[in-house]
Amino acid sequence: MKRFLSVFFTLVLLFSLAFPGAGLAQSPLNVKEYLVQFNGPVDKGLLKAFGVKDQDIIYQYNLLPVVHLELSDKQAKGLSNNPHIKYLEENASAEAFGQSVPWxxxxxxxxxxxxxxxxxxxxxxxxxxxxxxxxxxxxxxxxxxxxxxxxxxxxxxxxxxxxxxxxxxxxxxxxxxxxxxxxxxxxxxxxxxxxxxxxxxxxxxxxxxxxxxxxxxxxxxxxxxxxxxxxxxxxxxxxxxxxxxxxxxxxxxxxxxxxxxxxxxxxxxxxxxxxxxxxxxxxxxxxxxxxxxxxxxxxxxxxxxxxxxxxxxxxxxxxxxxxxxxxxxxxxxxxxxxxxxxxxxxxxxxxxxxxxxxxxxxxxxxxxxxxxxxxxxx
Ligand SMILES: [Ca+2]
Ligand SMILES: [Ca+2]
Missing domain, CATH: 3.40.50.200 (Peptidase S8/S53 domain)
Incomplete structure (x- = not known):
């Protein structure tokens, strides 16, 4: 919840700067979780350049240059067009394929x-x-x-x-x-x-x-x-x-x-x-x-x-x-x-x-x- 709120305020701040007067109308709901894989080592400086804060990074993996993080739609779009990013995917949900009991x-x-x-x-x-x-x-x-x-x-x-x-x-x-x-x-x-x-x-x-x-x-x-x-x-x-x-x-x-x-x-x-x-x-x-x-x-x-x-x-x-x-x-x-x-x-x-x-x-x-x-x- 704390992270969510901080993202909310960060976004409000960002949008306020980008579109003066329009910031409060933006919904925080367009922040989603993503998996991002870099071409080469993870470049936190690049993420920072797109406004990604340390607290937006949920996990950085060890064996592949992949980070699990929260991004706004705008950040996601920007990063996906960056040549240093190999893949950018929304974090998909998964569940156990359990047994179903027929009615x-x-x-x-x-x-x-x-x-x-x-x-x-x-x-x-x-x-x-x-x-x-x-x-x-x-x-x-x-x-x-x-x-x-x-x-x-x-x-x-x-x-x-x-x-x-x-x-x-x-x-x-x-x-x-x-x-x-x-x-x-x-x-x-x-x-x-x-x-x-x-x-x-x-x-x-x-x-x-x-x-x-x-x-x-x-x-x-x-x-x-x-x-x-x-x-x-x-x-x-x-x-x-x-x-x-x-x-x-x-x-x-x-x-x-x-x-x-x-x-x-x-x-x-x-x-x-x-x-x-x-x-x-x-x-x-x-x-x-x-x-x-x-x-x-x-x-x-x-x-x-x-x-x-x-x-x-x-x-x-x-x-x-x-x-x-x-x-x-x-x-x-x-x-x-x-x-x-x-x-x-x-x-x-x-x-x-x-x-x-x-x-x-x-x-x-x-x-x-x-x-x-x-x-x-x-
Ligand atoms: Ca069965
Ligand atoms: Ca019979």
Missing amino acids: GVPHVQGTSVHSSGVNGNGVKVAILDTGIDRSHEDLSVNVKGGFSVFDDAANSDPYYDGSGHGTHVAGTVAAVNNDLGVLGVAYNADLYAVKVLNNDGSGSYAGIARGIEWSVQNGMDIVNMSLGGSTSSQILEEWSDLAYAEGVLLIAAAGNSGTRPGRGDNVGYPAKYDSVVAVAAIDQNNQRATFSSTGPAVEISAPGVSILSTTPNNGYASYNGTSMASPHVAGVAALVLENKSHLTNVEVRELLQTTAQNLGTATQYGYGLVQAMDAINQ
């Missing part, structure tokens, strides 16, 4: 649960999707295995995600708790990349069935299916029923076929099966996303609008869709399973239903917004 995480009470020491540790979550970029800085330590149903070279690697969809879904479940990127709902859960959709995001029921079979055989606790089709299939239902009977909790996107008024029955498969939890998408105001499918099969709601998560090549992006809502529920289920490991998949499902926050019309929201802390405290 959906506190919205499903994930943050409160994390504070109580529960983070999905030891729970296995299969992501049946386009694969997961295992080299992603915010995912790699949590990706513990994978499998691809494809044989062709472009799609046979479950850790190659040419679409980005699966990597985004995986981040919502379990992006790592570190000082970068985002944070998953169950940030310590084990992720498994089960590639049943190709790099274009397309697949078939045969592939989904193989992914479900792999998940049962490999002891998955939770299967997230941010995918589906509009065709009913008794055989795909048999696969879902089998996995459910084997203790796997199956969570799926309800679908993005909703109508603006939110009427009609347009939930997709496998979400529509009794053995699979159908997840609808809401926004930050707990309003149903207009694309979110509706119908009696809608079971629970979760954030699915402007969801920030991981994308391949250390990227991050915001996506919309019931595909983004489903992994919030998978993450909450992982938190509950870690905390109440004695519960069966059926019991976890019932707990999520009974503790959900009621949001209204059941065919749009099901039991309502999934709530992790309320489920754990029940």
